[in-house]
Amino acid sequence: MEGSQSSELADRACWDRLTEKQRACLDLLLERKTSKQIAIELDISKPTVDQRITTARNILGATDRHDAARRYARLKRTYDRITYDPMDIPSAPTFVPSDFADGDPSEPMQANADGGIPVGSWGTGLPFGKIGSHDHGSSARLAIVATMLVVMVISLLGGLGIAQALTRLISG
Structure with missing residues (x-):
């Protein structure tokens, strides 16, 4: 019993020593991805992936x-559990009384795709139209x-002209 307890403490110590970046590399290693594929997915260099995996391998004693993947998978099953599934239950919708006489505005406002600034008869709702959007061509940019x-x-x-005029006024 005492041996299993010390083994659990050693496992927990190994798990705690792994950084989030090493865990991210090991998670993709569990999916049998190469260092190059991991580097592309995490947007880092291949030597960085190799360094993180080597360091994690040393921590795990693999x-x-x-x-290292086998040991990490075993530790992950034990220590990376979600104790509860956080669920955000929205409140029930409520009806709000309308300020319009017949309940329907003459020019209804619509929401943008991202649910942001309302769109009415004036265009996109931005002060300068579509300048703020990211879908311009190179000539428009x-x-x-x-x-x-x-x-x-x-x-x-x-x-500068105003500053020069003020300087002339002050100097007399």
């Missing part, structure tokens, strides 16, 4: 990658950047 640069240069020159 002889190779497959042994270039035109937007050029316009922004021109506005910044004009603002800077206007500020």
